[in-house]
Amino acid sequence: MNIQVKNLHKSYGKLEVLKGIDCQIREGEVVCVIGPSGSGKSTFLRCLNLLEEITSGQVLIGDYDLTHGKTDINKVRTEVGMVFQQFNLFPHKTAIQNVMLAPVIVKNVPKEAARTRALELLDKVGLKDKANAYPGSLSGGQMQRVAIARALAMDPKIMLFDEPTSALDPELVGEVLNVMKDLAREGMTMVVVTHEMGFAREVADRVIFMDQGYIIEEGKPEEIFQAPKNERTQSFLRKVI
Amino acid sequence: MIQDFSWIHIIPILKGAWLTIQLCFFSLLFGGVIGVILGLGATSKNKLANVLSGLYIRLVRGVPLLVIIFLVYFALPMLDIGINFSKGFSAVLALSVYAGAYMGEIVRGGIQSVPKGQFEAADALGMSYFQKFRHVIVPQALQYIIPPGIGFFIALIKDSSLVSIIGYIDLTKAGKVVSNLTFNPIASFLVVAAVYFVICFGLSKAAYYFERRFLQTNA
16 A cells, blocks of 8 residues: 655644645555654654544545545554554553454454454564553553554554654663564555664665654665755754764 | 321331432433433534533533422423423433533543543544444543542432422431421431431442442452
8 A cells, every 4th residue: 555645734723733745655665754853753644544634735545535525534544553652552451452452343353363363463573471461561662562463453554653662661662673673574564753763774765854844855764864965854863863 | 196206207218218219310320321422522523512512511510409400390391391290200300410410521521531542542443433432431431430420429319309399209308298297307307317328328338349349450
């Protein structure tokens, strides 16, 4: 599934957060979105599954036009998985129940099949032994890996990551990034808002630098990191690297 | 004929207590339904539902219960809408309207206590509004709704004594009847007070026990 964004604007009242974003993301591509806080990168990501209402412009996810009133947004969301900064696991459900819930109730997958698939996914993120643990008893890194498994359980074509490691203790960042690297290697289409420049450099096919509601510069990681053309990109990278 | 207060007079008081319990049970049931609708309305993105729910809650909470009872029992039948406003029906209706507003506020508070991220996670997984509430929001909101809900129910039992004014033979009214019969208001109303206390204290104890068990299993 490709993503096409045309002249996307997003305002909260008078505050314009996105000021005309154009971008295309091809199937199988891993795109990292970087930029200072307040640059609109998270808002941009959240427009891709309509967690934020779009003020104007067009967003196409495959053949679905998100800005068309008749599009069944819940159908689109089953194809677009999302991982949040704050994990947002369901605290009243165990790890495996978190992973199974949406396939069972949204896609009507039989419970046994959903359980088998959930165990596979928990195994994939290295948490098979925590299947029956409640989120409250897991570390941040473990919670985020369960959250990734939960999103993958819907068999999405696209995965959105909203600063997935920003709320983690430094020593737990690696385990989450490793799961994401595996996903990227398997050919998942990924849009990752991140402050992990090492991850962006190593895994991304393309890096987008955003500032003040605009895409300032985009290109291959080596172009952006080694030879940024725009002055704002240069100054941002000087500060973070 | 004046009778001495004796054990026999406990019976009408207990009958009144039973009617009070029934009255409050049905009022809480219907009030709870109204409360859930108002709570969902007040938290929804729909502007109209928002405004209407807020209006209902603010209006009803700004009017004394006694006036609501009078409106339902004396004023509504004047409209001649073909419903028989018996004392029992009026009492349940008035208390339900009243309970609905307070339960609405409690439900709204409960829903808003669930972190925004939970709504977003459910949305991002493609859940419908109903699925989201049924599986994600309500199970978490209940822990914020049940304790104040029980507190309100206990207050409602005491407030329900106001329906004695329209002649519904609840616990308070039964006490008044016995008091008139025996000329012994001290014994009559002490017994009435004791019965209210036992009901309310018993409920709050049960609630405390339930809450502890409920919170333990959810920890």
